[in-house]
Structures are given as C-alpha cells and as structure tokens.
Amino acid sequence: MPDQLAGLHDELPLTPLGRLTDASRRLAALARELGHDELAKTITEDTRRRLDDGRVRVVVLGEIKHGKSSLINALLGAALLPVGVTPTTGAVVAIRVDPDRQAARTGTFMLHPDGSRDPLERERFDALARGRRVPIELAGRPIEPAANQGQGENEPESESEGIPELLVDSDQLPATIEVIDTPGFNDIAKFRAAISRSELPRADVLVLVLDATQVLSRSELALIRDALAAVGGLGGSIQDSGARCELVINRIDLVPEDERPRIVAHLREQLDGVIPGDLEPFLTNAKLALREPSDPSPAVQAVAALRAKLFGLAGEGKQILPARARSAMLRSARLLGYNAAIQARALHLERETIAEEISAVEHSMADQTRDLELVRKQILDSSAQIRTASEQRQAAFRRELEEAAKLQISKADLHNLTQVMPGAIQDAFLEFVHGESERLRGELDELTREVFATHGELARRRLYAATLPLGFRGPGLYVEPPAIFIEVGMLALGLVGTILWYFGNAMTGMIMTIASPITTVILREKTVRDARVQAVRVLPDALDAAAAQLGGAVGQAIATHGQGLDEHLMLADRALGDQLVASLLGAARRLDVHEAKLEAIAARRPPVIEAASNTGEGATPPLVSPELPAEVATRRLHERVAAAAQAELGRLEQQHGELITELEALELAGEDRGTDGPAVLH
C-alpha cells in the first residue's frame, strides 16, 4: 500500500480538478490504511458525485412542522412527499432524477449503501419517510429500513441502512440537482441520525426553513451554527468552502403584512456574524404555492424565485463543486487526523490495554445518551477548571522563583551574576514548564477520556507545540557588566603599581602595591553590589514576562484541545464509537503485523547472530539478545514492535499532513490568492 500511495503521489496531474481527484484517491487510501473503510467510501463517493457526476446536493433543514416537505413539494410542483398534521419526515429522503439516464425510472425506491435500488411501494415509502417502524420485504429479502432500527429516541442507527429515495422526471428537477429532505431539528435523535449519515457535511446548498410565527428559536440558532460548521462555513473564512445557504421563512401568510419587515430585521440581527453577507430570506407560503402555483401573491412568487435560484445552480456546478470537494476532503482529513492520533497513542499500549479500551469505548458509546450540548458544556467547564488550576500553580511558582532568585542574587559573585544566573533562572523556569506540561497532558487526556472513553496523542502534541518556543525565548534577565571606568581603573591601578614597583622608588612601589589590591577589592565589591541591585530590579519584570508567555501558551493549548474535542465530536458524531474502535483495532492490527515481520526477520538471522558473537563490533546486533531475562526480552521486543509500528504510522501521518497542506494550497479555477513568489532565491 505505501508503494501505491507513493506511486499515486508521483503522478500528480496538472489541472486543479485532476489534483482534487488524485487527492481524494490518496485520502481514501490513507483512510483505508488507518482502518476507516466507511470514511474511505464516503470520500470516494462524494468526490465522484461532485467532480465526475457534477451533481449539487441541496439539503433542506428546519424544525418539525415548519413545512420542509411542503416546500419541496411546492418546488417540485407536485405532492410527492407526505405532509400532514402530525410530524412527518422522520428519516432522510433523497429526491433526484434517475442517475441512470437510459433507465429514467421514476417513483419510490430504497437506495442501498452499495448504490443499488429496489422499488418501494408508495405506502411503505411514506411510512419510511415518516420514520415509522414497519417490517417490509423486497424481492424476497427482508429490508431493515432506516427508521426501523431505533429502539428509542436515542438509539444509534446503523450506517449500513438504506435511504428512501424518490426518483422524479427531469422536467420536475434538473438532473444535476438532488434535494434531501431531513427530519426536524428538534427531533434530536433523528436529526443526529441524518448527521451520522454524513448528509449535512455532504450538502452543497443548505436551505434553512424557518416558521414565520416563531422565527429563530435558541435551538434553531445553535443547530444552524452546527449545520454551517458541518459544511465548512460560508465564505468569509480563509478558504471558501463553496457552500451556499438560502433562508426561507415559511407560512408567512400567518403573519400580518406590516409585521413581516420586523421579522426579517430580527432575523438579520440574530444571524449577523453567523451567516456572512446580506440576508435576503424568501418569505413563502408553500402550501398555497403547491395548490395555486400561478397565484400572484408575493409568498407564492417567492417560492418560484427560490426554485429559480436553486435550480439555477444546476449550471453552476463548476463554480461550486470543486470548492465543495476540497472542503469536504479537508473535513475528512481532519477527522482522519484525530483518529490517527488515537491510533498513534494506542501503539504505546499493551494488547490487553487496547482490548480494555475497545471494550470501554463500546460500552460508553452504547450507553451514551447525553446531549451534544451537554458534552460541549462539560468540555468547556473542565477546560476552565484545568486552566484555573494551572494559573494557580503558575502564580505560586512565580512567587517561589522570585524568592529563590533574590536569595541567589544576594550571594552570587560577578561572574555568576552576569553569566550563570540568567541561564539558571531560565532553566528553573523551563523545568517548571516541562512539569506543568506533563501535568496538563494528564488532565487533558483525562478530559478526553471522559468524552471518548479513550484518548490520543493530541494533548501531548499540542502542549509540545505550545511550550517548545518557551525554551527559545531567552533568559529575559540581563545584568550589565561593570562600567568601563571601573574596569579601566582597576587595570590602570595594577599596571601603575607594577611599573612603580619595578622602576620607581621602593616606598612608593610598596604603597601602590598595597593600595592597588585594596582599591581593586573596593571597586569590585561596589561593582558586585551595583550588579546585584540591578539584577533584583530587573527580576520581577523578567519573571512577569516569562509567566505571561507561559500562561498564554498554556491557555492556548487548553483552548485548542477543547476546540479539538468539540470538532472531533462534530466531525464523527454518531459514527464516533465505530471510528474510535476502528482506530484502536487498527493499532492492534498494526502491532501484530510488525511483530510478525520482526519474528520473520529474527528467524532468518541466526547465522548473523553467531557472526556477531564471534566478531564483536563488526556484525549486526540481534533483535533481542538471547542472554536477556525473558521478561526484559519481551519488553524489548514489545518496544521494537511499537517503534516499527509508530514509524509506519508516522509515515502515514506525514503523508496526511502533506495532503492537507496540498489541499489548502490548491488553487481552484477563479480563485486569486495573490501568490507571494519564492521565499528564497539561489
């Protein structure tokens, strides 16, 4: 596999689209190497849909009973999706034109994860779309539909289920647009299930449907933020994710006309900073638009305008989809990075410990009924506690170091004061930094374990990156050498004394010989006292600066860790447990493979080992010395297996990092990044 990856890398196509396709192949290969086949499949399928098929995915979101399905029906011009008084959509429903243009099928189908479709009776389609548990059977084989799996509101649903699909005529929907209807935001379990199937991250256009009578509840606002984060943000960020967002205020007929501007103003105010640019919501009446599509009322015309805008995207795939593909790949790459870090840390563990962690993850994820918001709050609270405790330790150390330094300064000679003390204070500070970093690592790992039931290398890496520069910040304390006149004075006294001793009269020479050392001692003592005063004076500022930098670095590391946990939760969501287990299993498998490799090498090495014992230094050492006690030999072998496995994973992580850099730097058509040119000339 490494050779395949390397080979792919060597054949970099020149066009941005070709490079995106190539990056997706390499990313999928990396995902498989790391044991995440599902993710690899998603990456491949999404890239194919966006770059090969050129299909734009429009995902319709909103709370229960805000008229999402009604709006889709109005857009399609026919009552194809079930609507009713009770909450309706309970599962993700896909509406598209048959991708097989020759077959050009229409009607209701069950789309299986392997891409195959089976016809579905209308009643069963409606039942599935409503999220009801109905046993169905198709073509002689039982089908466990999406909504059949849940045992309760929070029951995780399997990734391997099918999706109810509605195939429509190409005159109802452009062939390069597919519309996804989703369960209501506040139907949390089902909405999460939608996220777990990666419907949200796979969206290219979000249509947020709000209700005119209750515009933008707090839960709506929070989930809009999540949905936007899932698609990689909208413009305004460093890199345009290509995603589009349209706001619809449905059931506008229930609000008097004079109140409508106030609703729009309220919406703009609430979403300021969440959605960049000028918000121009569509004020619609979807039910009327379906019944009377030619009605001249603004609410019906708004539906027509929305249709024109959405269906108009069919011709803009080339502008939207490459950026979407890149954004989705970066998202997957970030998720892979988190999982690789978990695997990297697991490579240090014994097999039994890995098995225990797998069991813990399975147990934890099976029981996890907590709300995402609660987990986020837990992360924030714990991070704040860790930070406060660290700040207290830092403040205490800062005081102790100042006291200790003043004590040393009061005893130090000139050389120690100017040359050694600044460095010694820096060393003491750095030792505290290392100790503090280790304490924080333990605390952050523990926090990660509370959330995921396992943890990765990320706390260590983040603290390493944050505290490494502190070592190179310098002592901060600089004690100036004695003034030049003192040095020259001492030098001159000695010189004059010596000259007079040899060439002057004996008495003067004797006086000078006695006076010179005394004067020198007095001057030196004054110099040392001055230097001590100066050192004590500059010490507090130097320590304050060092403490401030440490506090900043620690705070940054803790905040980054918390954000990382939050991002990992969002990226993986309900597939989290499976992915964590896959990472741990991947580590165990990698260790097995390398142990087998080492044993194979050892089996072929007896002659070399004999040669080593005969010739001493000249021969290659054995894998594990036969003279070692069994326990030590086992530990050594384990260390070597782990080292080899870590080296292999390190190579994969290096490729992963390069791929992310490459994707971030990739210039797509129409992008003007203002290249800086070369950094160095030869």
Added chain:
Amino acid sequence: MSDGPDLSHFVQHRQLDAYEQGMARQTYAYGVDLRRSHWLASSSLGNPLVRAVDRAWPTLAGHLMPEAFVPANQPGQPTTELLAELTTLMQLLRAPLPTVRLLRPDQRGRWPLVTPLGATRGGALWLVLDGEGLLALDPSVRAFLIGSGLGHLHCDHGVYFTAHLLAGRREGNAGTRMVRSLMSPWTGVLAFSADRAGMLCCGSLERAVAVIEDPPVPVGVGAAEAEPSWWPRMASTSERVRALHEFARSAVFARLLALRARQREQAMVAEAGPSFAGPAGSMKLDELEDTIVDVEAPANDRPLEPVPNQYVPEQAWSLARVDARLTARLGLL
C-alpha cells in the same frame, strides 16, 4: 524556608553545561579560532575592550526587538517544525540553547537567513532566523545554515557579529568601530569553525560546499545579496571550501557518517523508530519502510548488505592534522 526551586542546583548545572559545551566544541572547531575567541573573552586586556559590546547590548536588543524581530513564541509563527529541527541540531553539536528571534515580514531580505548575535561568553545568545525563508529551503541546506549559526554561537562568535552590527548602526560609537577594525584577525578565521558545524549538521560535503559557493539569498524588501553590508569580512570562499574538504577527511566527520550508517543499519532491522525525520542523519521514514520491505521479501533471503561508511576508517585524519594544515596555509602563528 521556601520549598520553591533550588536555584543553586540550576547554577551548578549551568556551569557543568558550559564546561561540556566547551569540550564539545573542541571536538570540531578550528583551534586557532577557539584560542583567539578565548583570549578576547577572558584576558584582562581583551575582555574590557570587547565588553564595550556587552554594555551596548541591552540598548541594541531593546531597539532590535520592536523594529526587526519577533519572539519565537509569537502566535501565528509556523515555528514548531523549525524549532524541533533546531533542537536536534543543538543536541548534535552539544551547542548552548540560543534565544530564537524571527524576522518581521518587512525585514525579510535585509538580514541573512540565519544571524548569530550575542554578547561575550554566553550572557546572551541570539539566533535570528528568517523562518519562512528557511522553511522554503531543502532540509540539508537549512541544516547547514542553522548548524553554522549554532556553530558561531557555540564558539563565542556572537559578539563579533554584534560588534559589526553596532558599528553600522546609531548605537555604534567610536569604541565599537575601533573594536570592529581590531577584529579582523578574529573574523578572518571564524568561518572555518562555523562551516564545520554546518557540515556536521547537514552531513554532506557536497551540499556544504554548494551552500558556501552559492549561498541562498533571502527574498524580501532589501534582498540583493546573501549577506548585508555590515556582515564581517570572512575568509575567501575557496579557502573555506578547501578547509571543508580537509575536514571531510577527519575522524570527526567520519564518525558522524558512521553514526548515520549505524542508524540506517538499525532501521533495517526495524529497531529505530525516528519521530523526527530531520536532516542530521535521522532515517527518513520512507527509506525505513523500503528497507523493511526489502529485508522481508522472501526472494531476498540473503545476508544484509553492509552499509557503506559504517566504520571510521583508520586513515582518517586527526583534527590536529586538519587544523595544522589550515594554519600553515593561512600563514598564522
């Protein structure tokens, strides 16, 4: 009694470190250069003179920070990789810990890619890096430049660079200008030690010679040459290249090559798991994989191929011999 940090312990360690670092530089640096630096830094005549630079240092540092440099821990600086590499090279040379300063974007091109600055005898050691420029370089070229900068600091050359910088700035006074003119005997030999340190770090004579003959020029506002006008005048390129060729025959360099060969050999039996694929001899991860695959291929059921340069050759020159030839060629006492 305070239960805070025991500073006397750190003072003792600092003194021991300084001793070890002094021993370490003697294993590669040019002896004449070390003796001259030592005399200037510690003699009763030379030291008061060179301390003029020490006295000007706080003011200079105070001016340089806001106008040209930023600390290495400034947020947004992509320095982790660079600092990790610097740490590895520092450990390789057993060089002292420098204070790293990075160039502000508007200063790029006005300074060399690596500038060692400092006061006498380790009171302040600054390594000024053009982070972006260095990261754009080939790893071995980067290793040479950083290694040579570390070598300058290791051999107490920082004060010479500071004296020259001061002489070209408003902080410079008659004293520093006099120091500058008096320093030519020192600056004439300081490049040899630093070149050796750079070559040890990059591990390749060819690459080291290539960098000396065609040094990378930083791109920026004032970029024109690899070195600014205030830079000390050093030995000629041909002399430096010749000196490096001789050093490449020394047991010191052969020992480094042997160390790397041993690392490669260890990697072949999957004993090494390098976490940092640095240029200073660490095994590249893809090479490691290739060797493992190669060893395990059933068709290759043969004894491991001996790795070249695995041992220090008997005919390797001693450092004294290398130094003596250079001294004789330079016509020094």
